[in-house]
Amino acid sequence: MTARPKSGRPRSESAKQSILDGAYQLLDEGGYAAFSIDAVAGCAGVARTTIYRWWPTKGLLATEAFLARVQANVDFQATDSAIHDFTRMLAGVGALMAGSAGRVAASILAEGQRDPETLEAFKTSYHQVLRSRSVPLLKAGVARGELAPDLDPDLLLDAAIGAIYLNLLLKQPVSEQWARQLAERLLKGALASSPPSPDTSRKTRP
Amino acid sequence: MTARPKSGRPRSESAKQSILDGAYQLLDEGGYAAFSIDAVAGCAGVARTTIYRWWPTKGLLATEAFLARVQANVDFQATDSAIHDFTRMLAGVGALMAGSAGRVAASILAEGQRDPETLEAFKTSYHQVLRSRSVPLLKAGVARGELAPDLDPDLLLDAAIGAIYLNLLLKQPVSEQWARQLAERLLKGALASSPPSPDTSRKTRP
Amino acid sequence: MTARPKSGRPRSESAKQSILDGAYQLLDEGGYAAFSIDAVAGCAGVARTTIYRWWPTKGLLATEAFLARVQANVDFQATDSAIHDFTRMLAGVGALMAGSAGRVAASILAEGQRDPETLEAFKTSYHQVLRSRSVPLLKAGVARGELAPDLDPDLLLDAAIGAIYLNLLLKQPVSEQWARQLAERLLKGALASSPPSPDTSRKTRP
Amino acid sequence: MTARPKSGRPRSESAKQSILDGAYQLLDEGGYAAFSIDAVAGCAGVARTTIYRWWPTKGLLATEAFLARVQANVDFQATDSAIHDFTRMLAGVGALMAGSAGRVAASILAEGQRDPETLEAFKTSYHQVLRSRSVPLLKAGVARGELAPDLDPDLLLDAAIGAIYLNLLLKQPVSEQWARQLAERLLKGALASSPPSPDTSRKTRP
DNA sequence: AATTAATCGAGACGGTACGTCCCGTCTTCCT
């Protein structure tokens, strides 16, 4: 129960939805440049004041519009294979970010550079959720001996998520398939896997 | 030869420098929010028109201010160890981005979400330079048998650079030391190195 | 009988009074600038809707608040001296307008410039009442031979009342004493009273 | 010479004129209700910011628009007859205020109730000018013996000007002819001119 | 030396979006 409305005219759910939809749509189609309170109001058929009544800044509006579409779209179910879990998680994020959500997320990150509250909201309500659900999967893998005992889950996730964000921000394509390859590489590492051969490097060799 | 000055009053180098310095300083100290043409002009003691004469958009000004400070600050020298080269490169980027350059880069990426030209300029003049100098190091490692034969250098660099950008954008600390750990993990991979032990997981066997 | 309450909850007299008091107080203390429906509601501890239920515009509310304080504060009793009656009337208006009522009246006149209904209400319920009670006093004086036979009472009252309103609007002091002097001058006229003297003006002449 | 413009793009006289004209026209046609910065900008074909650049408040804009039309429209020339001078002056004000200037003046007085600066500007730049030019005419008349020796010129002018403002504010007609009658009455006074009849007043005389 | 041409400073201009205040209307529950 979220504190019953007590009295007064109840909030218009249709207006709320129009605003979130309008915001999302503008961010998706026109990018950050097209995203203004004025434009959202116009696109949602709503008075500007109605937006300000509920969202203090446009960054927080964008964040909420993002969350409303993304909620629980990624599978974090734990199995007995951390490899599978990690791969599945990253593939899920990749698939999600391959579409409009990726463009919206990039805009939110941009706005977050200007407004600390927006950044904080994005981190708290999305980014850290993603992390906090992923870390246990990795820790289980470490405990199970499946992953390297000295693995820092945060570092691995920085690389995994960072790679995705990087491509979003640079407007380069992201896909589920690409995310799977990324997961595989992060797991296997870049080094030659076999015995690095008697001698790893140098031309040498008898 | 940069197109000889023909005639007329030559461009004021001091103004140019003041502008670049002012832009960089504003981005460093006040972040993207404090970065406006007006502010740069005021801070550089220069007329606004002088800025517009030389930089079409503030994104490109920011990019140039960034480049002026960053030029060739990273060591890409190739040795016979790709491991060392990659680690050194990444440590260099980490060290650079740990300071004001990191804050400025984050702002440029933000502006890039709004203005495609800014993004393009950043990619062309900085990001792709970084990549194009790093890839040969990795390819040499692959050729040498030091790195995995199926390694996609771009994928590895996405993870490496992406991890750094991620922390910049999220206003989380970046350091040379942290970048070294990142490099090590990316090279070694996340999997347990040894034979995953007789049996790491599963319900065991009968 | 004032239309018996029929059915339903009767109008709250306390709310009505709070609103009128609040309106008057706001106009007195903060002037026209401080007078908004929101402010009155807040100051009266009343819902905005309650105000709108009973007063269509803020001008009419102000007018009613004004009247509630002013009602019959001026003495129009007719004696056998129009001079005294006129002087007493004007002194009464002066005394009244010297205080908060003057500030409120000025605000109502201001609002009346924007809203014709407010102006009409002020004229009908206050200004014309004042005039219609004063005119007979003057007419009696004319009939009695006390005042000039060609006196237009309206013209005289325009000058008398106008002088007071002028000072109210210009935020210049008004007082009973000043009003008495005004009355005296209006009665006596500006011309030299005596035989304009053998020669009133001109370079004279022998 | 009003401090030569030194440098920078010179102020657009056409824009200035459009704004003053637009403001005056709006006040004339639609009254105070129609007078908003937005409307003036639209009506003048000018950016809103251009208005704010030169006039801090709409009241001062209105005042300036008023003055631009009214400047020296009244004849204050002194002759050797204060009666003529006063009558001419008042007839001039009446004629002026009978038209659009009267409607505009009423609006300015209304705005002046909300914004002290506007009131001050109106008083200083118009009202007091009118007064200060009228007073000498009256004083001369007093000195000459034409007007009552105990005449307070300010009091007379309060009555004269106040009567005009009153009718403006109440949206009642003002005309030159009416103003002449007003002047005459103020000069002659309201009292019966002849021997006030055996006993006009009180204690009579022994 | 005079001319020419591009720069620089200053600052006005038309314009977009902001975030706030108040308006008058509405919807809901409570008395």
Place this chain on the structure above:
DNA sequence: AGGAAGACGGGACGTACCGTCTCGATTAATT
């Protein structure tokens, strides 16, 4: 039915920057 609460669409406010523009003053290279 009245009243309290409060959301809604909307208009205007005054501010901050934007990018463009027109000035006068400065500064070389070209006459």
